[in-house]
Amino acid sequence: MDARTRILSRVKQALKDRPKAELPGPLHPVPLPDPLELFLRRLEENGGEGRLMRREEVRSFLEALAQGFSGAAWGRTLPLDLRPPLPELPPEEAPLGVSYALFAVAETGSVALSSEEGRKVHLLPPTHLVFVEADRVFGTLLEGLLSLEALPTALGLHSGPSKSADIGQVMVKGVHGPGRLLVAVLT
Numbered sequence: 001m002d003a004r005t006r007i008l009s010r011v012k013q014a015l016k017d018r019p020k021a022e023l024p025g026p027l028h029p030v031p032l033p034d035p036l037e038l039f040l041r042r043l044e045e046n047g048g049e050g051r052l053m054r055r056e057e058v059r060s061f062l063e064a065l066a067q068g069f070s071g072a073a074w075g076r077t078l079p080l081d082l083r084p085p086l087p088e089l090p091p092e093e094a095p096l097g098v099s100y101a102l103f104a105v106a107e108t109g110s111v112a113l114s115s116e117e118g119r120k121v122h123l124l125p126p127t128h129l130v131f132v133e134a135d136r137v138f139g140t141l142l143e144g145l146l147s148l149e150a151l152p153t154a155l156g157l158h159s160g161p162s163k164s165a166d167i168g169q170v171m172v173k174g175v176h177g178p179g180r181l182l183v184a185v186l187t
Contacts, residue, residue, distance in 0.1 A: 035106035035139045035183065042109025046160030048181040052134070055186055058082060065096075065129070072096040073125060075117030082131050091118070097125035097178065101132035102152070103144040104183070108159055111183055115154035122156055123158055128178035130158070134187045 008121075020086070036052075043050040053061060062084045066072075071089035078100045091097060099121055101111040111130045113122050122128060138144040162177030 004167065008148040036134060036137050038139075039104050039106040039109055039137050040185070042106065043160065043181075043183055044109075046109045047163065048109065048160040048183060050183040050185065052187055053184045055081075058131075058184070058186070069096045069126035069127070072098055073121045074098040075100055075113075075121045077114065077117050078131070079105070079161055084129075093125040094121075094125045095127060097121040097123075097128045099128065101128045101130050101183075102155070103136040103147060104132045104140055104185070105141045105144055105157070106137060106139050108141070108157075110141075110157045112141075113156040113158060114152035115153050115156070119154070119156065122158065123177045126178055127180040127182070128158070129182045129184065131184050134185050137185065 040050040040052075058081065061098050064080075066084045066086050069084075069086055069095050071087040072084050073089055073091040073094035073096070074083055077085065078098055080101065082098065084096065084098060086096070099113055099117055102114050104111045111132055113119075113130070136147070141157075155159075156187065158181060159176075161181045164172055164176060
């Protein structure tokens with residue numbers, strides 16, 4: 001018997017009577033009765049702004065939103081019809097970032113964003129608009145991850161505007177990312 005086998009055998013023997021640790025279950029019963037309603041509620045509780053929108057409404061919504069911005073940066077996976085009628089700016093100069101989420105998680109009010117989009121768009125502009133398809137709103141993170149054919153290199157979970165109370169226990173928004181998160185759920 002070689003050293004590796006001997007060591008693994010002793011570890012297995014030492015652990016045989018130990019109870020197995022259970023993984024925590026979901027926060028809500030699965031499947032959730034209405035993940036879309038819960039997602040919008042949780043997002044708002046987190047300080048984000050969410051709304052349902054038909055695809056036909058997107059253009060007028062973007063035109064109204066564009067009135068307050070000088071330009072925008074958008075993710076590489078954002079469909080052309082979801083781009084605002086604004087000049088494209090680099091993320092470090094853009095007042096608005098626009099992304100397309102892989103999915104959303106109802107139990108935490110989070111949107112999942114792929115690093116393939118370009119993480120600067122997610123983090124640098126002070127306002128971040130995220131589009132997500134209504135059929136991509138899942139009850140739990142596990143359901144969302146299982147829906148993906150392949151995982152991106154990195155996955156960002158955004159659950160509201162950036163917040164920190166590190167200094168003096170005073171809550172400040174926009175410290176480590178956008179101070180405003182808007183999510184448009186496309187029906």
